[in-house]
Amino acid sequence: MTTVPGRSVPKGDTIRHHEVSDAFYRLLLGPTMVCSGGYWEDGEGLTETLDEAQERKLDRFVELAGAAGTRRVLDVGCGWGTMLNRLTVVHGVEQAVGLTPSRTQEQFITGFGNPRISARVESWEDHTTQDLYDAAFCINALEQVVPSVLAPRERAERYRAFFSTVGAVLKPGARFVLHTMTAETLPVNGRLLEDLRFLRRADSPFHAGHIPHLHELAQAADGLFDVIEIVNERESFAVACRAWLHRLAQCRDVAVVLAGEEVVARFERCLGIFAYTLEDKFFNNFRVTIARR
Numbered sequence: 001m002t003t004v005p006g007r008s009v010p011k012g013d014t015i016r017h018h019e020v021s022d023a024f025y026r027l028l029l030g031p032t033m034v035c036s037g038g039y040w041e042d043g044e045g046l047t048e049t050l051d052e053a054q055e056r057k058l059d060r061f062v063e064l065a066g067a068a069g070t071r072r073v074l075d076v077g078c079g080w081g082t083m084l085n086r087l088t089v090v091h092g093v094e095q096a097v098g099l100t101p102s103r104t105q106e107q108f109i110t111g112f113g114n115p116r117i118s119a120r121v122e123s124w125e126d127h128t129t130q131d132l133y134d135a136a137f138c139i140n141a142l143e144q145v146v147p148s149v150l151a152p153r154e155r156a157e158r159y160r161a162f163f164s165t166v167g168a169v170l171k172p173g174a175r176f177v178l179h180t181m182t183a184e185t186l187p188v189n190g191r192l193l194e195d196l197r198f199l200r201r202a203d204s205p206f207h208a209g210h211i212p213h214l215h216e217l218a219q220a221a222d223g224l225f226d227v228i229e230i231v232n233e234r235e236s237f238a239v240a241c242r243a244w245l246h247r248l249a250q251c252r253d254v255a256v257v258l259a260g261e262e263v264v265a266r267f268e269r270c271l272g273i274f275a276y277t278l279e280d281k282f283f284n285n286f287r288v289t290i291a292r293r
């Protein structure tokens with residue numbers, strides 16, 4: 001195994017929190033298996049509309065990226081492949097490629113039997129291709145791709161490397177649409193400090209990543225991409241966290257059978273922290289649309 005300083009995932013390794021079974025994730029996330037913010041409309045029920053809200057979000061992203069009907073699209077941190085499938089089945093994309101360091105996600109995606117999609121067990125820094133993409137996405141994965149232990153300067157280098165790597169595989173003018181949480185510099189109280197420490201613990205479902213400041217991303221993309229649009233959609237992720245907590249509460253007994261009490265309790269705490277820190281405006285969830293220069 002090769003280890004490069006600053007890598008978020010050792011080369012050839014898979015990430016730890018996906019050792020929880022797909023069955024558990026399906027219970028938590030619902031049939032769409034989307035693990036990111038969704039677009040709910042006023043008056044819609046949290047769990048009743050979870051899948052619809054997620055698909056609505058994915059479709060809006062496709063529209064913003066101009067990805068419909070194109071030949072080749074990349075999804076960095078593709079989760080369980082819902083975007084890959086939707087790109088090809090609903091939006092007429094010829095070939096959708098997803099990156100994930102999780103072998104179980106790759107196997108799940110292969111299980112769709114969709115010849116137009118492929119998932120690669122690869123961290124973003126290892127992805128190269130001569131066959132450039134028409135569009136790219138990274139949906140609430142950027143928070144996991146740079147380790148939280150890095151010093152600010154090393155972190156800046158990693159974010160720069162991230163945007164350079166994605167830029168290098170995109171056609172000039174191609175759009176890259178991101179959803180990412182960012183952190184505000186706000187007064188931190190004791191509870192928040194303790195909760196942030198919990199998120200960083202090795203056994204937390206969210207353990208590896210640094211949640212960036214928006215300026216870190218702006219600096220990292222400067223000169224490589226043109227900014228088209230930046231929108232703070234904090235509530236899209238906060239509501240998703242509440243919806244997942246609600247689902248978990250509804251079928252907690254089954255979840256405990258699938259994953260054990262300790263794991264379920266960790267997920268509840270993690271999701272609860274994300275929900276209230278977004279609602280209290282400590283974290284944001286920015287939708288960033290940029291175009292490769």
Ligand SMILES: C[S@@+](CC[C@H](N)C(=O)[O-])C[C@H]1O[C@@H](n2cnc3c(N)ncnc32)[C@H](O)[C@@H]1O
Binds near residue numbers: 034139142145
């Ligand atoms: C919160 S999930 C979001 C997944 C998906 N985009 C979605 O919206 O459902 C974060 C994803 O980032 C992926 N990830 C973590 N580290 C990564 C890395 N170094 N390179 C590429 N993907 C990574 C994980 O496998 C996971 O699929």
